[in-house]
Amino acid sequence: MARKKSTSLKMRILHRYLGFFLAGIMAVYAISGIVLIFRDSDTFKNTVVIEKTLDPNLSAPSLAKAVNNKRLKVTKEEGGVLYFSEGTYNSNTGAVVYSKKELPFILDKLTHFHKAKSGDPLYFLNIFFGLSLLFFVVSSFWMFIPSSPIYRKGMLFVAGGIVLALILLFV
Structure with missing residues (x-):
C-alpha cells in the first residue's frame, strides 16, 4: 500500500524542482536588476x-x-x-x-525582459515568474518542522527580513 505524502514533503519537492527549473530566469532577473540600478548613469552603456x-x-x-x-x-x-x-x-x-x-545588446534584452508590460507579447511569463517567487516564499515555511529549533531561528530571520523590507520601502 502506497503511503500518502505529507504536505511538507510535497512542498519540498515542488520547491526543489521549481527552483531548478527557474534557476536560469532567476539569474536573468538578478543581473538585469543590478544593471537597472545604474540606469540613471552611463555605467555599462x-x-x-x-x-x-x-x-x-x-x-x-x-x-x-x-x-x-x-x-x-x-x-x-x-x-x-x-x-x-x-x-x-x-x-x-x-x-x-x-x-x-x-546598453550592449544582451544587457538591453535582459533589462527589457525585466521591465515587461502587459502589452509585451510574453508578459504572462513574467506573471508566472512572479507567482513562482511567491510560491518559493510560501513553500519555504514547509521546509522544517514548526517545533524544531531551526524553524524558530528561521522565524527570527523572517522577522528581520520583513523589517529590512519595510525600512527599504519607507526610507
Whole structure:
C-alpha cells in the first residue's frame, strides 16, 4: 500500500524542482536588476553615433520626437543648423547626426525582459515568474518542522527580513 505524502514533503519537492527549473530566469532577473540600478548613469552603456536623414524644417519638438529624445533642447541655431547637446540637425537638408548611450545588446534584452508590460507579447511569463517567487516564499515555511529549533531561528530571520523590507520601502 502506497503511503500518502505529507504536505511538507510535497512542498519540498515542488520547491526543489521549481527552483531548478527557474534557476536560469532567476539569474536573468538578478543581473538585469543590478544593471537597472545604474540606469540613471552611463555605467555599462556604449556611445552609438547615429546619422540619418529626417524631413527638412522640423521644429524642436518634432525633432525631439524623431530622434526619440524627450529631453532634447536646442542650444543654438546657426545657418539652418540646430545644435543640441547630443548632436546637430540641418533643417535645410534634414541630415541629423547625434549620439546616444545604449546598453550592449544582451544587457538591453535582459533589462527589457525585466521591465515587461502587459502589452509585451510574453508578459504572462513574467506573471508566472512572479507567482513562482511567491510560491518559493510560501513553500519555504514547509521546509522544517514548526517545533524544531531551526524553524524558530528561521522565524527570527523572517522577522528581520520583513523589517529590512519595510525600512527599504519607507526610507
